[in-house]
Amino acid sequence: MTLRSKLIIFQVAVILVLAGVIAAISHDYFQRVHPRQLEGLATKAELCVRMLRGTADISLAAGDRAQLHRDLQLCSPTASRAEDDLRFIAIYDEAGQLLASRGRAPRAPPQMAPSRPGLVPADVGFRAGAAVTLEGKTLGSVWVEYGADRIAAGRRQLVLFAVLGLAFALLSAVVSVLFSFHLVRPLRRMIAFVHRVARGDLEARLETRAADELAVLVADLNWMTEELARSREQAIQSEKLAAFGQLAAGVAHEINNPSQFILTNLGHLRGQIARFAEQVGTMEGCAKRGETILLLQEMREIIDESALGFSRIINIVDNLRSFSHAGDRERVRFPLRDAVDPALRIARNEIRQRGQLVVSVPEELEVVGSPAQLSQVFLNLFVNAAQALGEASSRNVVEVRATDAGDAIEIAVSDTGSGIPPEHLGRIFDPFFSTKGREKGTGLGLTISRQIVADHGGELAVRSGVGEGTTFTVRLPRAPADLPAATLPDPPREQALARRARLLLVDDEPLILRSLQRVLGRTHEVVAVSSGTEALALIDPRAPFDLILCDLLMPAMSGMELYQRACAIDPTVDARFVFMSGNAFTEESSEFAAAMKGRILNKPFDAATVEQLLSVRLDAAA
Amino acid sequence: MRGLLLGWIVLSVALPAAGQHEADPGRERARAAGTMAVVVHPTSPVASLSRTELRAIFLRQRSTWPSPGAGTVMMLNWSPGHPIRERFDRTVLAMEPRDVAAYWIDRRVRGLGTPPRSSSSAILMLAIVARNPEAIAYLPLAEVTRRVKVLRIDGRGPDHPAYLLRAVRPR
Numbered sequence: 001m002t003l004r005s006k007l008i009i010f011q012v013a014v015i016l017v018l019a020g021v022i023a024a025i026s027h028d029y030f031q032r033v034h035p036r037q038l039e040g041l042a043t044k045a046e047l048c049v050r051m052l053r054g055t056a057d058i059s060l061a062a063g064d065r066a067q068l069h070r071d072l073q074l075c076s077p078t079a080s081r082a083e084d085d086l087r088f089i090a091i092y093d094e095a096g097q098l099l100a101s102r103g104r105a106p107r108a109p110p111q112m113a114p115s116r117p118g119l120v121p122a123d124v125g126f127r128a129g130a131a132v133t134l135e136g137k138t139l140g141s142v143w144v145e146y147g148a149d150r151i152a153a154g155r156r157q158l159v160l161f162a163v164l165g166l167a168f169a170l171l172s173a174v175v176s177v178l179f180s181f182h183l184v185r186p187l188r189r190m191i192a193f194v195h196r197v198a199r200g201d202l203e204a205r206l207e208t209r210a211a212d213e214l215a216v217l218v219a220d221l222n223w224m225t226e227e228l229a230r231s232r233e234q235a236i237q238s239e240k241l242a243a244f245g246q247l248a249a250g251v252a253h254e255i256n257n258p259s260q261f262i263l264t265n266l267g268h269l270r271g272q273i274a275r276f277a278e279q280v281g282t283m284e285g286c287a288k289r290g291e292t293i294l295l296l297q298e299m300r301e302i303i304d305e306s307a308l309g310f311s312r313i314i315n316i317v318d319n320l321r322s323f324s325h326a327g328d329r330e331r332v333r334f335p336l337r338d339a340v341d342p343a344l345r346i347a348r349n350e351i352r353q354r355g356q357l358v359v360s361v362p363e364e365l366e367v368v369g370s371p372a373q374l375s376q377v378f379l380n381l382f383v384n385a386a387q388a389l390g391e392a393s394s395r396n397v398v399e400v401r402a403t404d405a406g407d408a409i410e411i412a413v414s415d416t417g418s419g420i421p422p423e424h425l426g427r428i429f430d431p432f433f434s435t436k437g438r439e440k441g442t443g444l445g446l447t448i449s450r451q452i453v454a455d456h457g458g459e460l461a462v463r464s465g466v467g468e469g470t471t472f473t474v475r476l477p478r479a480p481a482d483l484p485a486a487t488l489p490d491p492p493r494e495q496a497l498a499r500r501a502r503l504l505l506v507d508d509e510p511l512i513l514r515s516l517q518r519v520l521g522r523t524h525e526v527v528a529v530s531s532g533t534e535a536l537a538l539i540d541p542r543a544p545f546d547l548i549l550c551d552l553l554m555p556a557m558s559g560m561e562l563y564q565r566a567c568a569i570d571p572t573v574d575a576r577f578v579f580m581s582g583n584a585f586t587e588e589s590s591e592f593a594a595a596m597k598g599r600i601l602n603k604p605f606d607a608a609t610v611e612q613l614l615s616v617r618l619d620a621a622a
Numbered sequence: 623m624r625g626l627l628l629g630w631i632v633l634s635v636a637l638p639a640a641g642q643h644e645a646d647p648g649r650e651r652a653r654a655a656g657t658m659a660v661v662v663h664p665t666s667p668v669a670s671l672s673r674t675e676l677r678a679i680f681l682r683q684r685s686t687w688p689s690p691g692a693g694t695v696m697m698l699n700w701s702p703g704h705p706i707r708e709r710f711d712r713t714v715l716a717m718e719p720r721d722v723a724a725y726w727i728d729r730r731v732r733g734l735g736t737p738p739r740s741s742s743s744a745i746l747m748l749a750i751v752a753r754n755p756e757a758i759a760y761l762p763l764a765e766v767t768r769r770v771k772v773l774r775i776d777g778r779g780p781d782h783p784a785y786l787l788r789a790v791r792p793r
Contacts, residue, residue: 058739059746061753061757067746134750136696137696
């Protein structure tokens, strides 16, 4: 049932009740009150006539007019009052002559039967008359008339009130129905609006010129729609980010495997060229010796440049990996400066070219997480700040200020640069959003930074205005005291290994096997197999390997499975397993990687890393 | 009807009290002790009535005048309880006032008639008698005017020593 029909039904009910009450009152009045009032008036007239007849006989017989007047006054004591209905009271002698009267009495006695009071014509009153006799002798007559004006006035008043009451109820019904139109129209607009929003049109807005509760409702509806649009936008963004992360993880895995053998091969090639150059240097009497040395020089430069370009590719892939949540999950307590200082070292020059650098990071502040990842965040912020400064000027300042905010540590990076326009402010954390141009940025910096800070349980906020500069604030939770402090990594060992070790390489990518075998095979005994099944066949407690370098993700049998089955054959192989990971992006492999902390080599790695691992392993065995 | 009756009773009690002749008990008793005169219209053919005739008239046992052509009698009595009325009751009717009251109640109950209209005003009585040839009333002789005729009782005028309503020593 609609609001309007409810209102109309209510109004009709009110009118009916009112009409009922009025009808009941009127019925009672006309059936009971009004006849009794008239009857009372008739009785009054009759009583008055009888009283007068009883007293006026002697005065009439005596012909005493003064006494007659006194009799009249006695019988109508209240005649002069307004509420008395007496019209006239009169005494006539036998000849019909008016002897005494009060009020407007007719000059002659009325021509009607004088026994009972009767209605005066036109329903305006009662008239009663009686003959006056003394000892059987008729002396004259008395007449009284009472007006029903007050009764008629009361009757008219009642009718008036009834009509007015009904009219008022009718009017109020009409007004409220009209008001319901006024009320229902905006409600219907709101319903239509809500339906539009429900169908997905989040750009819809309601307009109102009113300033009442409905306007507040309209404003709230608009606000809710905006919020809905905003949160949908955010949901789309995080969906995009998640999809992007999956894609990135897949791409990183595909790139990391070839990267591994390219890097290994490039390093090996460089070493080979160096050895070749050495040999050429010792060759006496070779006709084209100088020319060959120059050629080798050029080859080395080409390889160096290729390695440089390749390191950039690795860097990009590394950045992409940040989205897949599969980066290293080490959590250590470390001084904030350990994350800030490396970033400053890189960005310092770029900032100083344009303006002043103010750094205030207290030594004692400590945070939890990955120093390398946080360093990446700070580097990003510093470079952004430097680039925001624009042309060099002494007024340009980049300030890095870390403060202890109780339960958290806040690092504010502010610049006095151009600021971010409001229309860009909402999008700066979106992936691939950049205003810098292709050569300066990928549009991933702030996206990755926010992801890293969020992974650390913190938040990255921005405050900016055009012409006011920009402040990025990194808020990180304070380090709990029970977390272990970071241990300094062992200094890399430069010297070659004392003895020849026995290595097992397991990877489904033959090019990786070949490149690693080529590098490591020069100094060690290297067995390379391309599947877990083959590797498992080689596990023998009587002929143990010093190190088993195994790919984590392989078709058929994965590294994890190999590890478990190998341990079942020979429990001592446990400590000798080291895993290579392109990018551990399944949930299972992530957990495994977390459990095998410190025993994961992220592809691509160079031969020196393997050498270092071997030396640690052999030392432990010795 | 009850209301009407009540009004009648209230009126008949209130009217004498409200009259211009305010009752002073001593003065009224003195008036009643004086010589009384029975008066009629000057033109009335009647000049004398016997005590029996008077009694019959005032007890409404006779309603016509003894003389032919004089018509019905219009008698006026004094209000019950008035000393003049009591004296008349005792002297002329030879009845105690309460017996007279009982007599009238008895008559009314039997439907034989109502008591005569009464008044306590000698002036009104005089006026009525002066205006109505059928009227008869009694009042102190001292208050009688020339407009009425004083009747002889049992053939004796007021100045006769054996006059029925001659002055008595106040009680």
